[in-house]
Amino acid sequence: MGIHIGGLILLEKVLFGPAGYPADAKGKPERVFQILNDVGVNALEYAAVHGLTVKEAKARVIGELATKHKITMSMHAAYYINLASKEFQTRERSRQRLIKALRFAPLMCVKRIVFHPGTHGGLSPEDAHIVIRDSLRSVWEEAGDLGDAAWL
Numbered sequence: 001m002g003i004h005i006g007g008l009i010l011l012e013k014v015l016f017g018p019a020g021y022p023a024d025a026k027g028k029p030e031r032v033f034q035i036l037n038d039v040g041v042n043a044l045e046y047a048a049v050h051g052l053t054v055k056e057a058k059a060r061v062i063g064e065l066a067t068k069h070k071i072t073m074s075m076h077a078a079y080y081i082n083l084a085s086k087e088f089q090t091r092e093r094s095r096q097r098l099i100k101a102l103r104f105a106p107l108m109c110v111k112r113i114v115f116h117p118g119t120h121g122g123l124s125p126e127d128a129h130i131v132i133r134d135s136l137r138s139v140w141e142e143a144g145d146l147g148d149a150a151w152l
Contacts, residue, residue: 015072017043029062033069046075046108052100059107066109074112077101082118083135084128091135094118098136098152099143106148113152 017036025031036044044066048054052075054062066073081094101113117136120128136152 015043017041017045017071019045019076020047029058029065033065033071036071037069042070043072043074045114046073046110048101049076049079051078051080051097052104054104054108056104056107059104063107063109073108073110074114075101075105075108075110077113077115079116081115082121083132084118084121084123086121086123091131095135095139095142098139099146102139102143102146102150102152105150106146111150113150115152 018041021027021032022035025035032044036042046062063073065071078097081097082090083094085091085094098113098115101110101115104110105113117132118128123131139152
């Protein structure tokens with residue numbers, strides 16, 4: 001994020017990069033980071049939008065490459081998170097997806113995990129807020145330290 005000081009934005013603080021791997025990389029992490037360096041960007045949002053399916057060994061490689069190439073990492077968690085569902089099982093699966101993202105964050109050098117907390121699911125906006133808040137507290141109490149300072 002840029003820093004605003006009396007009309008001046010310090011652009012060296014701005015992070016810029018794609019969400020997901022460049023198509024030319026063909027899923028090869030080494031190629032991904034080389035392309036990012038070649039085009040001069042300094043960030044990558046790892047797209048786990050259909051679930052975090054990467055294995056731990058590959059997650060570590062991604063983190064090592066991000067560090068080597070000076071790329072700041074974030075992660076977009078699964079689209080199908082719904083912490084406000086009336087169904088306990090849906091809320092619990094959603095919590096587990098966030099916990100897994102927190103567990104993988106330090107392996108991949110991820111500092112921010114982006115996600116959509118869900119729809120009202122038939123609840124009033126106020127009740128949905130309370131259910132989501134309580135679910136996030138539960139996630140953080142169970143796994144916040146796993147994220148090694150990653151932000152949800």
